[in-house]
Each structure stands twice: as structure tokens, then as C-alpha cells.
Amino acid sequence: MDDGDDLSSPPPSREVTGGASEDAAGAAAAEDSAAHAEAGAADAKSSAADAKSSAAVADADAASAKASAAGANAAAAGAAAAAAAAVTGARQRRRRKILVRSLVAIAVIAGLCAVGGTYYYDNVALPEDVSMDQATTIYYADGTTPMARIGDKNRTVLAIDQIPVDVQHAVVAAQDDTFYTNSGVDYGDAVGAAWNHVAGDGRKGTATISQQYARQWADLEGASYSRKLRESVIATKLNEMYTKDKILEMYLNIIYFGRGAYGIQAAAQAYFGKPAKDLTLAEGMVLAGLIDSPEGNDGKGSPFDPTVDAQQAHARFDDIKRQLIELHFVAPGEAEQKTAYPAKVLTAAEARANAITVWAGMDKPEGLIVHHVLAEVAALTDPRTGTLLYENTAPDGVKHFSRIRNDGLKIVTTIDRTVQQIAVREASRNAESNLDQQPANLQAALVAVEPGTGAVKAYYGGDSGNGGDYAGYYNDPVLSNGEDSCCGGHPPGATAQVYTLAAGLMSGYSTDSYWNGESPQDFPSSGRTIRNNNPVRNAGENAATSPACASGSAKWCTLDESTVMSLNTPFFGLAQKVGPDKVIDTARAAGITEMWTSVNGAMRKIDLAGNNGKAVYPKYFNTEVAIGQYPVTVLAQAAGIATFAARGLAARPHFLKEVWTNGKKTYGEVVQPKRIPGFTEPMADDLNAVLRGVPQHYGLKMHDGRQVAGVAGAWHLGSTDDIAHAWMVGYSAYDPANGSNGLAVAVWVGNKSQEQKIVDKNGRTVIGGTLPGTIWRDFLDGALTALNTPMATFPAKQGTGDNKVGTGVSPGP
Numbered sequence: 167m168d169d170g171d172d173l174s175s176p177p178p179s180r181e182v183t184g185g186a187s188e189d190a191a192g193a194a195a196a197e198d199s200a201a202h203a204e205a206g207a208a209d210a211k212s213s214a215a216d217a218k219s220s221a222a223v224a225d226a227d228a229a230s231a232k233a234s235a236a237g238a239n240a241a242a243a244g245a246a247a248a249a250a251a252a253v254t255g256a257r258q259r260r261r262r263k264i265l266v267r268s269l270v271a272i273a274v275i276a277g278l279c280a281v282g283g284t285y286y287y288d289n290v291a292l293p294e295d296v297s298m299d300q301a302t303t304i305y306y307a308d309g310t311t312p313m314a315r316i317g318d319k320n321r322t323v324l325a326i327d328q329i330p331v332d333v334q335h336a337v338v339a340a341q342d343d344t345f346y347t348n349s350g351v352d353y354g355d356a357v358g359a360a361w362n363h364v365a366g367d368g369r370k371g372t373a374t375i376s377q378q379y380a381r382q383w384a385d386l387e388g389a390s391y392s393r394k395l396r397e398s399v400i401a402t403k404l405n406e407m408y409t410k411d412k413i414l415e416m417y418l419n420i421i422y423f424g425r426g427a428y429g430i431q432a433a434a435q436a437y438f439g440k441p442a443k444d445l446t447l448a449e450g451m452v453l454a455g456l457i458d459s460p461e462g463n464d465g466k467g468s469p470f471d472p473t474v475d476a477q478q479a480h481a482r483f484d485d486i487k488r489q490l491i492e493l494h495f496v497a498p499g500e501a502e503q504k505t506a507y508p509a510k511v512l513t514a515a516e517a518r519a520n521a522i523t524v525w526a527g528m529d530k531p532e533g534l535i536v537h538h539v540l541a542e543v544a545a546l547t548d549p550r551t552g553t554l555l556y557e558n559t560a561p562d563g564v565k566h567f568s569r570i571r572n573d574g575l576k577i578v579t580t581i582d583r584t585v586q587q588i589a590v591r592e593a594s595r596n597a598e599s600n601l602d603q604q605p606a607n608l609q610a611a612l613v614a615v616e617p618g619t620g621a622v623k624a625y626y627g628g629d630s631g632n633g634g635d636y637a638g639y640y641n642d643p644v645l646s647n648g649e650d651s652c653c654g655g656h657p658p659g660a661t662a663q664v665y666t667l668a669a670g671l672m673s674g675y676s677t678d679s680y681w682n683g684e685s686p687q688d689f690p691s692s693g694r695t696i697r698n699n700n701p702v703r704n705a706g707e708n709a710a711t712s713p714a715c716a717s718g719s720a721k722w723c724t725l726d727e728s729t730v731m732s733l734n735t736p737f738f739g740l741a742q743k744v745g746p747d748k749v750i751d752t753a754r755a756a757g758i759t760e761m762w763t764s765v766n767g768a769m770r771k772i773d774l775a776g777n778n779g780k781a782v783y784p785k786y787f788n789t790e791v792a793i794g795q796y797p798v799t800v801l802a803q804a805a806g807i808a809t810f811a812a813r814g815l816a817a818r819p820h821f822l823k824e825v826w827t828n829g830k831k832t833y834g835e836v837v838q839p840k841r842i843p844g845f846t847e848p849m850a851d852d853l854n855a856v857l858r859g860v861p862q863h864y865g866l867k868m869h870d871g872r873q874v875a876g877v878a879g880a881w882h883l884g885s886t887d888d889i890a891h892a893w894m895v896g897y898s899a900y901d902p903a904n905g906s907n908g909l910a911v912a913v914w915v916g917n918k919s920q921e922q923k924i925v926d927k928n929g930r931t932v933i934g935g936t937l938p939g940t941i942w943r944d945f946l947d948g949a950l951t952a953l954n955t956p957m958a959t960f961p962a963k964q965g966t967g968d969n970k971v972g973t974g975v976s977p978g979p
Contacts, residue, residue, distance in 0.1 A: 300419075300429070300574035304527075304536055306583040307623075307823055313579065314527025314536045316645060317571045320436075321428035326415035328443050329430055332504075333450030334414060335496075339489035340454035342375040345414070350376035350405035351398040376401035379417040423453060424460030424468045425517055436517045437471075438508070447496065447504045452511060455482040473513045483507060528645070531590050532581075533631015535821060537640040537651070538622075539579050542822040543570055544643050546833060567644045576826035580621035580835070584952045585614060585909075589624035592945040593913070600940045604927050609918040610941060611637035613804035614911045614949060617900050619837045620757075620805060620817030623909065624949070627800070636914070638799035654771065655762050655797030656914055659705065660732035660879030660934070661893045662794035664810060665753040666741050667729060667856065668842070671849040672752070673744040675725065676967030677856050680974030681736030683713050683723035689738055692789040702738045702793070705880055705889070707731075707933055719977035730859045732879055732934065734793045739973035741792030747779030749792050754778070755842040757805030757816050762797040763787060769797075794879055800914045803895050807877075808910035810857070811897035813850035813961075815839040848964035855963035861896060864935030866943040872957050873899045874946065878934025888923040889931050891916045894938040898950055901958035908958065909949055913942040 301317035326334070338345045344352075352374055373381070380400035404413055423433035433453050434442040445453070455470040462469050472479035487505045490496045496504055527533060544567050546555045556569045593612040595601045601610055614624040627637030634652040641650050671677070686701035688694065694702050704713065712720035715727050728736040741749050753761075754774040762769050763786045772786050787796055798806075805819035817839040825833035857875035861867065868874060876896020883890035897910035915938045916924060924932040932938070 299572040301432075302571055302573065302575040302577060304539060304577045304579060306581050306586070307579060307621075308583065309576075309578045309824070311583050312527075313532050313581070313583075314530075316528075316536070316540075317574075319428045319572070320426050320432045321419065321574075322431040323419045323429065323574055324415070324431050324442060326411045326418075329415070329418060330443065330445055330447075330450065332447035332495075333430070333442070333445050333453070334418075335490060335493075336447060336450035336486060337418065337454040337457070338375070338414070339493055339495060340451070340486045341378065341457060343489055343493055345375050346410055348374055348376075350374060350380075350401035350413075352377075373397070374401060375417050376404050376413055379413060379420065380404060382420045383416075421457055422460050423456050424471065425514055437511055439512055439517075446508070447490075448506055448508050451483055451486045451490075451505060452479070452508060455479065455486060458482075467514060472507075472511050480507060528631040530631065531594065531626050531629055532586065534627045534635050534637070534640070535579060535581055535586075535622075535625050536631055537635075537642040537645065538625070538638075539577060539821040540570060540644040541640050541642045542820060543575075543577060543825060544648075546825070565643075570644045573827065576824075577822070578824040578826070579821050580616075580623065580823045581625065581821070582623045582953070585624045585949045586626075588945055588948045588952060589614060589626045592941050592948070593626040594629060600937060600944065604937070605925065607917050607919075607922060608924060608932075608937075609636055609916060610938070611800045611914045612911065612941065612945060613637050613801045614909055614945070615804040615808040615819055616907050617808040617811035617897060617910050618815055618817060618839055618902055618907050620808070620819045620839075621823070621835070621837075622801070622804075622819055622821050624945075625801070625821075636800070636916075638801040650771070654769075655760075655799045655802075656891045656893075656916055657797050657881035658794040658803060658879055658893055659881040659891060660734065660737075660794060661803060661807075661877050661895050661912075662753070662798070662879070663729060663732070663737045663792065664807065664853070664857070664877050664895075665756060665758070666737045666744075666749050666792040667725060667853055668756070668810070668845055668849070669744045669748045669752040670725065670740045670972075671852060671967060672844045673748070673969070674967050675740065675743075675969040675972060676965070677726045677852050677963075678724050678965075679967065679970050679972050680717075680722050680724060680976070681728060681739055682721045682973040682975055683715055683728055683731075683733045683736050684720045685711055685713070685733075685735050687735045687738075689742060689789065691742060692738070694738075694789075702735050703887075704734050705732070705882055705887070707935075717977055719975075721975040722977050723974065725972075726856045726859065729856050729877065730863050732877075736973070737792050738789060741789050743972060745779075746787065746789045746791050747783045750774065750779035750783055750787060752842060752845070753791075753806065755816060755840075755845075756809040757819065758798055758802050760798075760802070761787065761791075794881060800912045803893070803914075804910055804912035807895045807897060807912060809842065810850060810853055811875075811900045811908055811910045812839065813847045813854075813900065814842050814845040816842060846966070847961075848966050851961040851964045852966050854960050857896065858960060860935075861939075861943070864939050866894075866935070866939050868898075868943075868947045868950070870951075870957070872950065873960050875899075875960065876942070878939060880933045883921060883923055886923075889933060890921045890924060892924060892932045892934050892936070892938045894934045894942040896942060896946075898946065898955065899958035899960045901956070904956055904958065906956040906958040908955065909946060909953070911942055911946050911949075913938045913945070915941070 299317065299319045300321040300323045301315045301319065303315050303322070304313045305311060306313055342348070377397050380397045383400070408416075419429040422428055423436065425436040427433040427436040430453065431442045433456070434440055434445050437453060438445065438449050452472070456468045459470065460468050462474065467474040469475045469478045470482045487501060490505065491498055491501055528536060544554070544556060547553060548555055556567050558566055558569060560566055589612050591598050593599070593601070593610045601608065609628075610626070611628070612624065612626045613622065615622055625637060627635040636653050639651045639654050640646070641648050667677070683704070685704035686696060688696055688701055694700050704710070713723065713731055713733055715723035717723070723733065723736055725736065725740070759775040760771050760773055762771050764770070765786070772782055774782065783791070790796070801819060809816040817837055820835060822833070823835045824831055854875050857877055858873065860876045860878055861874050864878065866874070866876070874896055876894060879893045880889045881891040882888060892915045893913065895912040898908035900906070900908045915932055926932055926937055930936070
């Protein structure tokens with residue numbers, strides 16, 4: 167094994183300086199060396215010699231000549247001291263310091279002027295920070311399947327008991343065959359390093375595992391005798407402070423193996439596609455051989471990587487095998503079987519391909535989930551102080567969250583892997599999706615939330631975490647700048663009518679109450695009139711002047727009918743009756759935490775979590791809130807509709823399930839559902855009875871016949887009658903007592919960039935019940951089946967509300 171200078175990528179430079187002048191150092195070292203030669207058995211005498219040595223250092227000018235004359239004798243004395251310590255086992259611990267001091271004296275007396283000073287054992291401190299940057303892993307809800315990994319270094323720190331003993335032995339055999347018996351330093355090598363410098367070769371020699379670790383830990387650079395000596399002091403102190411198992415554990419976690427893999431866990435994945443705990447002895451031998459030159463010198467990779475240079479790799483492997491047998495780590499009779507060269511070592515290309523599913527997970531649809539969950543982690547606070555748990559301040563005062571990236575956190579999301587795969591399949595462009603061969607401008611977004619808990623089970627806002635988020639937006643300060651990302655909300659159209667309907671139920675209106683459904687229609691108190699050229703109109707498939715209500719008159723339509731047909735005029739009238747602020751309050755209580763509106767010609771996000779209806783109406787929003795003019799996110803709509811699925815219980819939508827730090831759970835999701843004030847379960851049952859009719863109207867049925875409910879909607883393109891946004895939101899029946907929370911899903915289809923009319927591949931206008939509806943149906947059907955969700959039924963209609971007439975005009979007897 168050579169000096170090991172290729173053990174890792176070059177560490178940052180660190181300046182090391184001495185204290186006394188060159189002549190004074192020579193004199194002090196000479197007297198120190200002589201004292202050590204005489205110090206046979208007593209610590210007291212050794213301590214006296216140390217004191218004498220320290221005093222001598224101060225008298226630099228007087229000692230200069232003496233140092234030159236005594237050089238040879240001091241060298242002999244140091245060598246004698248080294249030999250004595252090696253053979254005197256009982257005194258080994260006491261004499262380690264003596265030997266290292268002697269070596270220092272030898273180096274200085276030999277005239278090694280480049281040192282600029284002398285290193286003394288007691289003056290060399292261990293680095294204070296022994297922590298190692300390691301990758302943070304984001305998992306699916308099962309806590310075992312990785313979704314992505316983030317961090318400045320691809321490293322996962324393992325305890326020694328998570329690394330197979332055979333692998334430990336392979337590394338010891340390859341790197342330091344006296345590891346379990348040495349004191350951390352090869353003293354002969356340290357003397358040799360000094361001698362080689364005199365001889366003009368300061369780069370030859372070997373390094374123990376402790377020295378290699380010391381080099382990495384202390385950021386010691388180069389291969390000179392001065393680095394060797396400091397390295398030796400630190401290695402010795404490490405062996406006094408830690409057990410051999412702990413040193414080996416730290417070494418195996420910090421050392422570089424090439425391919426961007428720091429530590430044994432990352433190396434196991436990079437070369438064998440498995441965790442370190444599953445490595446065999448032979449696989450451990452391959453990895454141990456890489457340490458000497460993890461990257462090589464030609465840019466192709468380690469010369470001991472069999473996919474780079476099979477001949478050198480096998481020769482190195484055979485060397486390690488011989489060492490294993492010689493050290494009795496493997497019996498000769500077992501050697502051929504246990505040390506047969508691995509049949510498969512991943513190529514660098516294969517390793518990169520594997521890494522795409524984890525390390526490069528930001529390039530997938532799940533990358534958007536990572537942004538959302540990291541924003542939640544960054545917002546976690548210390549319950550005792552209220553301060554952010556993971557925020558740090560750089561020397562220049564800039565706040566950052568690098569601990570989340572580099573502290574090796576285990577972050578568990580609420581995302582179900584199978585449900586997420588179904589979401590991507592149904593909402594992205596692929597041969598199995600309803601979007602297959604649809605016009606190129608069309609973009610879909612889909613979010614699934616568990617009613618009653620708010621846990622996000624699937625999220626599709628686009629194909630990459632590096633692109634726009636069409637299902638919402640994130641403000642991730644870990645991988646982004648913490649500001650709101652693209653693309654925010656979309657006008658929900660008639661899907662917002664569910665909040666107006668709920669507000670109407672709380673105001674005493676029955677779902678069977680009658681309303682005027684004609685279009686266009688004047689609402690002068692809201693400034694909407696035909697005279698002003700801005701009357702309220704119905705949209706989508708029911709844009710006709712007189713929709714076909716059961717009464718035979720468009721002026722006598724029930725709220726039930728108006729919901730199923732997505733009529734705007736009845737709900738605009740309902741909002742005027744109950745008050746737009748009450749509609750806003752209902753929406754915000756259900757889960758709509760922000761809406762966008764135009765302020766001074768620019769779209770602005772308005773916070774609803776901290777502002778009630780009266781605070782924002784009519785300042786920012788008008789009666790049009792009842793019919794879905796103001797944009798909301800797909801995530802918020804999924805949370806809002808989940809509230810009605812849970813019969814009025816609203817739970818905050820969230821992506822974060824757990825955070826684990828150093829093997830301990832430091833955060834667990836908190837679910838605290840709250841009922842919409844004034845919205846009772848009987849009212850929820852009436853609302854659900856209405857919404858069950860919408861999927862039936864569009865023929866959106868589950869394959870097993872289970873009950874579902876929903877609402878469809880669309881919003882027009884500017885002032886035209888064309889459609890630019892189409893939605894379908896809904897859910898399956900909710901029955902938690904029987905283990906069925908069901909699933910609530912929101913689907914939006916619109917434009918990728920510049921808004922234009924949305925039509926399908928057959929040229930037909932896209933409305934809520936068509937393309938969004940089929941995506942919603944296929945996803946919900948597949949997800950409920952994959953989750954083995956028990957069948958459930960909706961409670962019967964309760965018939966709440968005494969008000970039977972709203973704006974309706976009776977057609978007479």
C-alpha cells in the first residue's frame with residue numbers, strides 16, 4: 167500500500183504553523199530526545215524531561231550551536247527510545263508520547279528547515295468537530311422506500327454493527343494489517359518519512375487506518391514529513407480516546423471510494439447496488455482495494471475498479487486475499503469459496519442510472535414533492551423556544567438550512583408509492599394515460615388527499631422537480647430560494663360552488679330550494695348587468711340560455727340540479743343572499759388558504775388563513791367568488807373537497823409524516839381536524855347526496871360499483887365563451903369506523919404556458935366532466951383498488967333547511 171494520497175478528493179487547504187525559531191527548536195528537541203532515552207520506567211522523570219524541553223524551547227538563540235553538534239547523538243537516542251517502546255508492552259501507553267516527541271526531534275535536528283517550527287505532542291489538538299456531512303434521504307410513507315436523496319456529499323453514516331465483520335476485515339487486510347494491535351502509528355514509517363525528506367523523497371511510506379482517518383478528519387494536505395508527523399500525533403491521540411471499532415466505524419464512513427461515494431454505504435450502492443449490510447466478503451474486498459486510488463489519474467476511474475482495469479483489479483483482489491488468510495480472517499479451506507471474485511460489479515453508467523431513482527430524484531415528478539416536504543421540515547420549530555429547528559446563520563449573516571441537506575436526516579413523507587405511481591400514470595403523457603396523443607398545449611395536475619387526516623397521498627404537478635408546479639407552488643428554502651415557485655393557482659370555475667352550497671345550507675337553504683338558472687342574468691347589486699356588458703352567464707355544456715331543469719322552466723331550478731349542471735347564475739344569486747364573505751369563510755374553513763386576484767393589473771396571492779371573509783371582501787374579492795373566478799391551487803381544492811368527504815371535518819393538508827435524526831424520531835405528524843363552524847353532519851349528508859349526482863351525470867363510475875361524489879367545473883378564456891381551465895374534484899365514501907377513510911382527488915386540465923382554448927384530440931371543447939373527469943375516474947378507481955380500501959356508502963340525505971325558494975320564479979301550477 168502506498169502513502170494513500172489518493173484516499174479522497176483533495177481536502178481544503180489548512181495552514182499549519184510552528185511556534186519557536188528553527189535553532190531553538192533544534193536545541194529543545196535535542197535535549198528532549200536525550201531525556202527520553204534516559205526515561206526508562208518513571209513517568210515523573212519523563213515529565214521532568216518535558217518541562218526541561220519546554221524551557222529549552224524558549225532559549226532559542228543560545229541553543230542553536232548545540233543543536234547542530236548534537237544531531238547525530240540525538241538521532242541515535244531517539245531510535246533507541248523507539249525500539250525500547252516497541253518491545254516494552256507494559257509501558258507502551260506511557261511511551262507513545264515519548265516516541266512521537268523523539269521523532270519530532272529527529273526531524274528537526276536533521277535540519278528540515280521547511281517545517282517552520284516544531285510540533286509537540288501536547289500542543290497538537292484534536293479537531294473539535296467530528297461530524298460528517300451525509301446525505302438526507304426522503305422516503306415514501308412506508309419509511310423504507312427512498313424517494314430522493316439530497317446533500318452536498320453522497321454519504322450515509324452507519325454504526326459499526328451495520329457493517330458486516332467480513333467487510334471490516336477486508337478493509338483492515340487491505341489498508342492496515344496491524345490495525346488491531348498498533349497504537350495508531352507506524353513509527354518506522356514516520357522515521358522513514360523524515361529520512362526520505364533528507365534523501366529528497368518525501369512521498370514514500372505507508373499510513374495506518376488511524377493515520378488515514380486523522381488526515382481526513384483534520385484536513386491535512388500533501389504527503390510531506392511535516393504532515394506525517396502531525397498526522398501521527400492525531401492518530402495516536404485517536405487511539406487513546408476511541409476503541410478500535412469506533413475508529414474503524416469513523417474511517418469507513420468518511421473515506422472516499424470513487425464515483426462520488428463517500429463512506430461504505432454509498433460505495434455499496436455505487437458498485438453493487440445494495441446496502442452495506444448485505445455486502446459479501448468478496449464485495450468488501452473489491453471496495454477495500456479501491457481506497458488506495460478511488461479516481462485514478464486518467465479520468466476513467468479507479469485502476470482497481472474491474473470495470474476500468476480488470477487486470478489490476480484482480481491483482482489487488484488477490485493481494486487482499488493473501489492478507490486475509492495470513493491474518494486468519496478467513497480459513498484457507500474457505501478462501502476459494504468466500505473470496506471468489508464477484509460475478510457482477512456495476513459499471514459507472516449503471517451506477518448513475520440507479521442513482522437517478524434516488525440521488526437525482528429531483529428530475530422526476532416526485533421532485534416537486536421533495537420541495538414541498540422540505541419546506542415543511544424547514545418550518546418546524548422548537549416547541550420550547552419557537553425558533554426554527556434547522557435554521558443556521560452563516561458568518562456573513564445569511565440564513566440557510568444546510569443542516570437539512572447534510573445532517574443525514576430520514577424524512578418520511580405521507581406519499582403512498584403505489585398511489586403516486588398511479589397518479590403519474592394517469593396525469594402525465596404516456597401510452598396508458600387519457601392524455602396520450604392529446605394536443606401538446608394541454609397540461610394536467612392531480613392531487614390526492616386522505617379525508618380526515620389531510621395526508622397527501624399522491625401529487626402530480628409536472629414531470630420534474632426542476633420545472634413548474636401546476637398543482638400548486640412551493641417555497642422551499644433548502645434546495646431553492648424560499649420564495650414562491652411557479653405556477654400557483656387556476657380559476658376553479660363551478661368546482662368552487664361546493665363552498666357556496668355549504669354556505670347556503672348553513673343559512674337555512676335546502677338543496678331542493680329553487681333558483682333562477684337563466685343565462686345571461688343581471689345582478690345589479692354586484693355590478694353585473696347586460697347594460698354594462700358584464701352579465702353573469704352559465705358556462706361549459708350548460709351555457710344555453712334556458713337550461714333543462716326538471717320543472718320545465720330555467721327560472722325554477724333546484725340547487726341540486728344547478729350543482730349537477732354546473733350552472734353559475736343560481737349560485738351567484740345564492741352568494742348574494744348569504745353574503746360573499748360567508749362563502750369565503752366557508753372556503754377558508756374547508757382548506758382554501760389563499761386565492762389570487764388582480765391588484766393594480768398584476769395577480770397577487772391573498773392570504774386567507776390569516777384573513778376572514780370581511781377582511782378580504784370587497785377589498786380583494788367580489789361575488790364572483792361563488793362561481794370560481796379567483797384562482798386556487800389543485801392542492802387546496804383537494805384539501806377542500808376532502809373536508810366534505812369527511813362530513814365537514816377539515817384537516818390541514820401536509821406532506822411530512824416523520825423526521826428521524828441519528829436513528830431517533832424527532833417529529834411525527836400531528837392530525838387535528840376541525841369542523842367547519844356551523845356545518846353539521848346532516849348538512850354534509852345533504853351536500854354529499856347532491857354531489858353524488860355529478861359523476862353519475864358524466865358516467866364516471868368505479869369498476870366495483872363503489873359510491874363516489876364530486877363536482878365538475880370550467881372557466882373561460884378571458885372574456886370569450888371558450889374554455890381555458892377544466893376541473894373535476896371528488897371523493898369516495900368515508901367510513902373511518904370501518905377502516906375506510908376513502909380518498910379525495912382534485913384534477914385540473916389547462917395550458918402549459920400561454921392560455922388558449924382547450925380542446926381534445928378530436929377538437930371537442932374540454933370541460934370538467936370529460937378529460938379531467940376520465941383522469942379523475944381512472945386514478946381514483948386504480949388507487950382505491952391498490953389500497954384495498956373497504957367499500958363504504960354515503961349516509962342518506964337528511965333534508966336540512968327550511969328555505970325553499972331563493973331567486974327562483976315559479977312557473978305556476
